[in-house]
Amino acid sequence: MFKPRKNIKLLKCQSATCGGNFNLLCWNIAKLSKKEKFTSYLKELILSEKLDFLLLQEVKEEIAKDMSIENFSYILSANMETKKHIYGVMTAFKFSCQNYKKILTNSKEFSF
Numbered sequence: 001m002f003k004p005r006k007n008i009k010l011l012k013c014q015s016a017t018c019g020g021n022f023n024l025l026c027w028n029i030a031k032l033s034k035k036e037k038f039t040s041y042l043k044e045l046i047l048s049e050k051l052d053f054l055l056l057q058e059v060k061e062e063i064a065k066d067m068s069i070e071n072f073s074y075i076l077s078a079n080m081e082t083k084k085h086i087y088g089v090m091t092a093f094k095f096s097c098q099n100y101k102k103i104l105t106n107s108k109e110f111s112f
Contacts, residue, residue, distance in 0.1 A: 008061055008076040008086065011097055018095045022052040030058035043069065054092040061086040077102040 025045070032038050045051065046069065054072070062085075064076045071094055078088040091100075 008064055009074065011073045016095050018052065023050050024053040024055065025051050026055040028057040052094050056090040058087060059090040064090050073097055075100050079104060
């Protein structure tokens with residue numbers, strides 16, 4: 001594994017700002033994202049729950065690009081990179097984004 005070299009992003013021109021209440025989904029999608037129906041299910045969930053922010057963990061770079069959810073911008077902050085793939089946390093949002101900063105920890109996951 002390598003230290004991630006880049007962030008993957010799609011920032012659409014959005015003028016709206018989050019001024020009050022919002023709906024947020026936080027989900028580790030690692031295994032689910034490999035299933036064919038996942039993207040359509042996620043889109044249905046966004047509409048039915050009126051989601052404004054998505055915090056998705058263990059997203060593979062190709063999946064982030066394939067999802068390109070309407071009316072959402074996203075930033076995939078890579079936290080793991082192999083020779084073939086980049087994985088990370090994807091923050092998707094309906095609002096404007098002026099700045100972002102990726103912060104990586106030096107801590108490792110606990111293992112037995």
